[in-house]
Amino acid sequence: MKELKILAVIATLVGITYYGIEPYAHHVMHPEVKEADFVFADLKNVDTKLAGNVENGKTLVEANCLACHAIEKAGHPAMMPNADAAASYGVVPPDLSHAGRIYDKNYLANFIFDPVSAMHLSHKYPVGGAKTFPMPSYNWMTGQEIMDVVAYLQSIAPKVADNAEGHKVTFESACGRCHSMKYGQLEATTSVDTIKTYMGATPPDLSQYIKSRGEHYLHGFINDPQVLLAGTSMPRVGLNEKAQEEVIAYMEETGDRKKAEREETGLYVMMYTFVFAMLAYLWKRKIWSEVH
Amino acid sequence: MKDESRRGFIGKAFGAVAAVGGVASLLAMKKTWDPLPSVMSAGFTTVDVSALEANKLDIVVWRGKPIFILKYTDDMKPTDGRSVKVGDHYYSVMIGLCTHLGCIPAYRADQKDFKCACHGGEFTSAGINKFGPPPRPLDLPPFKIDGTTLVLGEEGPEYKAMMAKAGGA
Amino acid sequence: MAEFKPAGSMYEWFDQRLGIDKFLKVMMTEYWIPKNINFLWAMGVLLTVMFTILLISGIFLLMYYKPDMNMAFDSVNYTIMQEVGYGWLFRHIHAVGASVVFLIIYIHMFTGIYYGSYKKGRELIWISGMLLFVLFSAEGFSGYMLPWGQMSYWAAYVITEIFGGIPVIGGDLVVWIRGNFYVSDSTLTRFFMLHVLLIPLAILGAIVVHFYALRFPHVNNEEGEFFDFDKEADKYLAGDKKGSKVVPFWPVFLSKDFFVLGFFLLFFFYLVFFHYDFAMDPVNFDKADNLKTPAHIYPEWYFLWSYEVLRGFFFDIAGISGKSLGLMAFAFANAIFLVLPWLDRSPMVKPANQRPYFKYWFWFLMVDLMVLTVYGKLPPTGANAWVGFASSITFLTLFIALPFITKAEAKKVGGK
Numbered sequence: 123m124k125e126l127k128i129l130a131v132i133a134t135l136v137g138i139t140y141y142g143i144e145p146y147a148h149h150v151m152h153p154e155v156k157e158a159d160f161v162f163a164d165l166k167n168v169d170t171k172l173a174g175n176v177e178n179g180k181t182l183v184e185a186n187c188l189a190c191h192a193i194e195k196a197g198h199p200a201m202m203p204n205a206d207a208a209a210s211y212g213v214v215p216p217d218l219s220h221a222g223r224i225y226d227k228n229y230l231a232n233f234i235f236d237p238v239s240a241m242h243l244s245h246k247y248p249v250g251g252a253k254t255f256p257m258p259s260y261n262w263m264t265g266q267e268i269m270d271v272v273a274y275l276q277s278i279a280p281k282v283a284d285n286a287e288g289h290k291v292t293f294e295s296a297c298g299r300c301h302s303m304k305y306g307q308l309e310a311t312t313s314v315d316t317i318k319t320y321m322g323a324t325p326p327d328l329s330q331y332i333k334s335r336g337e338h339y340l341h342g343f344i345n346d347p348q349v350l351l352a353g354t355s356m357p358r359v360g361l362n363e364k365a366q367e368e369v370i371a372y373m374e375e376t377g378d379r380k381k382a383e384r385e386e387t388g389l390y391v392m393m394y395t396f397v398f399a400m401l402a403y404l405w406k407r408k409i410w411s412e413v414h
Numbered sequence: 415m416k417d418e419s420r421r422g423f424i425g426k427a428f429g430a431v432a433a434v435g436g437v438a439s440l441l442a443m444k445k446t447w448d449p450l451p452s453v454m455s456a457g458f459t460t461v462d463v464s465a466l467e468a469n470k471l472d473i474v475v476w477r478g479k480p481i482f483i484l485k486y487t488d489d490m491k492p493t494d495g496r497s498v499k500v501g502d503h504y505y506s507v508m509i510g511l512c513t514h515l516g517c518i519p520a521y522r523a524d525q526k527d528f529k530c531a532c533h534g535g536e537f538t539s540a541g542i543n544k545f546g547p548p549p550r551p552l553d554l555p556p557f558k559i560d561g562t563t564l565v566l567g568e569e570g571p572e573y574k575a576m577m578a579k580a581g582g583a
Numbered sequence: 584m585a586e587f588k589p590a591g592s593m594y595e596w597f598d599q600r601l602g603i604d605k606f607l608k609v610m611m612t613e614y615w616i617p618k619n620i621n622f623l624w625a626m627g628v629l630l631t632v633m634f635t636i637l638l639i640s641g642i643f644l645l646m647y648y649k650p651d652m653n654m655a656f657d658s659v660n661y662t663i664m665q666e667v668g669y670g671w672l673f674r675h676i677h678a679v680g681a682s683v684v685f686l687i688i689y690i691h692m693f694t695g696i697y698y699g700s701y702k703k704g705r706e707l708i709w710i711s712g713m714l715l716f717v718l719f720s721a722e723g724f725s726g727y728m729l730p731w732g733q734m735s736y737w738a739a740y741v742i743t744e745i746f747g748g749i750p751v752i753g754g755d756l757v758v759w760i761r762g763n764f765y766v767s768d769s770t771l772t773r774f775f776m777l778h779v780l781l782i783p784l785a786i787l788g789a790i791v792v793h794f795y796a797l798r799f800p801h802v803n804n805e806e807g808e809f810f811d812f813d814k815e816a817d818k819y820l821a822g823d824k825k826g827s828k829v830v831p832f833w834p835v836f837l838s839k840d841f842f843v844l845g846f847f848l849l850f851f852f853y854l855v856f857f858h859y860d861f862a863m864d865p866v867n868f869d870k871a872d873n874l875k876t877p878a879h880i881y882p883e884w885y886f887l888w889s890y891e892v893l894r895g896f897f898f899d900i901a902g903i904s905g906k907s908l909g910l911m912a913f914a915f916a917n918a919i920f921l922v923l924p925w926l927d928r929s930p931m932v933k934p935a936n937q938r939p940y941f942k943y944w945f946w947f948l949m950v951d952l953m954v955l956t957v958y959g960k961l962p963p964t965g966a967n968a969w970v971g972f973a974s975s976i977t978f979l980t981l982f983i984a985l986p987f988i989t990k991a992e993a994k995k996v997g998g999k
């Protein structure tokens with residue numbers, strides 16, 4: 123019993139110290155953040171209840187978007203190579219093939235209406251400021267027209283498989299124009315020098331972000347970067363919940379690919395060690411019975 | 415060490431469990447020594463042989479070794495069990511290391527043979543040793559024919575047939 | 584050899600040449616340990632096992648690690664963690680083991696202080712132990728730099744910067760240690776050498792000295808009792824195992840150690856597989872960047888108490904800069920444990936709770952070290968800075984007061 127008392131004292135001292143330097147200290151250093159908002163409730167310029175007309179949307183997209191955007195899946199290849207496009211716009215304009223699938227409907231509609239406010243980048247592109255965002259506002263379109271465009275984009279977006287390959291496609295569409303993923307052999311489609319000028323800083327390689335930031339932080343950060351890192355030039359990209367989960371899944375599949383093996387091995391090693399410890403205890407009792 | 419108590423059932427069981435743990439750790443260590451997956455997947459080399467020029471030796475690197483690929487001219491006769499037919503043409507596909515002591519022989523296009531500078535060994539265009547110290551013909555790498563390309567490192571039916579012939583001879 | 588007889592068996596053949604029988608007796612079956620002990624006496628064997636685990640896992644990491652500032656980060660986080668078969672396991676074991684080994688060292692060390700196992704003939708056990716503590720600290724610090732993440736880099740930067748506070752030579756010394764004006768490739772490669780060769784060699788040597796220093800004064804026991812080991816050993820060998828105050832190292836003492844080890848390993852592997860963030864800081868998964876300091880930097884937990892003593896002095900006192908004061912206090916904190924046997928002026932060898940004054944000193948020290956550790960991690964702003972200052976002063980005061988406290992205690996108990 124005396125030994126258990128000693129153990130209890132040590133466990134208490136270690137426990138208090140642990141609490142102080144881990145949960146408590148990290149709580150002080152990293153205050154809790156609000157939950158991700160996948161409704162994008164702050165965006166109210168477009169009435170997203172309107173039902174979109176795919177046919178009309180197709181006409182509108184072909185008349186207004188194709189000058190800059192490729193839509194490979196609908197048979198509209200890029201107008202120029204990535205390097206030229208990046209040189210002209212500052213960043214490679216996104217291919218819209220997956221836009222209808224990965225972006226939240228409300229976000230996408232309001233983005234078309236006014237990109238800068240949707241992205242929460244007014245500090246970088248103030249009204250009347252020297253820098254302007256490459257994509258103009260389509261606030262002259264009616265709400266119905268914008269919803270037609272959204273409906274068309276949703277109709278052409280291909281489905282992707284729920285596996286590493288599919289997650290990779292989502293990651294490339296959502297993040298791949300600015301961010302590289304060295305451990306997944308993915309290089310940002312906009313070259314490093316160009317993107318640095320455009321963003322003001324080199325967007326980081328995301329290979330180990332699943333480890334350095336953790337899933338919880340990534341969910342909050344991708345949903346609205348300004349909340350966690352005020353002033354960052356990373357835009358709010360407006361991914362819907364599913365696409366965001368796919369992006370993070372891909373980050374885990376490239377940045378922590380031994381996770382499943384680790385957890386499985388861990389279980390076996392723990393079970394083995396338990397047997398080891400029990401037998402060690404029985405053996406110790408047997409040996410000590412002779413001397414006590 | 416001759417303490418009887420150690421030999422009890424519990425002691426033996428404990429010792430056995432500890433030994434199992436030791437062996438498991440050794441297996442993990444063995445796996446750590448294995449070549450990396452990236453090394454293993456780099457163990458295949460694909461070569462398109464259709465564009466090669468006849469009677470001009472092409473050397474590609476497969477698993478760090480030089481592989482001789484020689485396209486035959488029309489007047490060169492294929493050697494049974496050594497020449498490979500890809501498309502309409504015959505080729506020699508061989509590991510370019512002299513079977514004597516591992517030097518890399520040079521191809522003499524005018525004489526259509528290989529000569530090893532180290533100890534003077536000579537091989538025919540099909541890699542058969544014809545002079546000097548080399549004890550056997552040049553070794554053949556495993557390959558698979560895929561249209562007009564060769565996949566080095568994979569064992570295709572043609573390679574297996576050649577090996578069966580060589581083994582029977 | 585005076586007389587040589589042909590060997591009757593292989594065992595005998597070796598025994599004639601190596602004296603196996605005699606060796607095993609001296610080292611194992613007739614190496615006597617007091618019977619009156621608790622599980623805290625198993626910490627030495629736990630540390631030996633942990634050191635072995637660190638050595639083996641380190642060897643396997645060494646096979647793929649590249650001590651080059653451009654390659655180090657990826658060789659650890661990609662090659663070892665994601666490519667090598669069980670590479671992640673060896674890294675997790677190594678990183679978590681390096682942290683947990685300090686937990687055991689501290690328990691071992693404070694067990695020694697609590698039971699008074701550092702005096703009356705046991706001074707060299709204590710000193711060699713503290714030497715091991717210093718060497719393990721150096722080993723931990725140099726190893727922490729190797730993954731070349733942001734924490735690696737900035738911890739290395741700040742700690743090497745400390746030497747700059749030494750008068751006259753400080754500035755040059757920092758450059759000399761780093762091999763450059765800042766922490767760079769040369770720093771990484773030389774710390775790699777220290778981590779994998781020089782310090783481990785020194786540790787092995789110090790372990791031998793530490794073990795050897797135990798042989799003559801013998802291991803202490805739970806009551807601090809002194810008795811005749813030879814007489815008790817004879818009693819044991821004569822068959823009075825229950826009556827003897829000693830047990831042999833093998834199998835009796837070790838059987839208890841293995842039992843403690845088993846449950847310790849259960850705890851250890853839980854940390855290795857499922858709860859490793861405390862030892863593998865997320866910030867360190869960002870590659871080192873000499874132009875960007877992370878928002879919060881802090882050393883590994885086992886350095887926090889002395890780190891807090893260093894930064895506890897955040898203002899000037901009597902014309903001496905806060906930085907110099909901190910540095911002096913830091914030097915004092917790291918050296919003072921070494922002379923503990925001479926600070927304790929009481930001849931009593933008893934568990935602290937049986938010593939009238941020392942027990943207060945001991946628990947006061949424990950609480951102070953815990954406060955220092957926790958506040959060493961918290962950002963040093965506002966009230967935190969003052970808590971840090973007060974606990975640093977308390978630490979210094981405790982050690983300055985120890986000779987007087989123990990002297991008074993000696994007087995009270997009257998030379999017992």
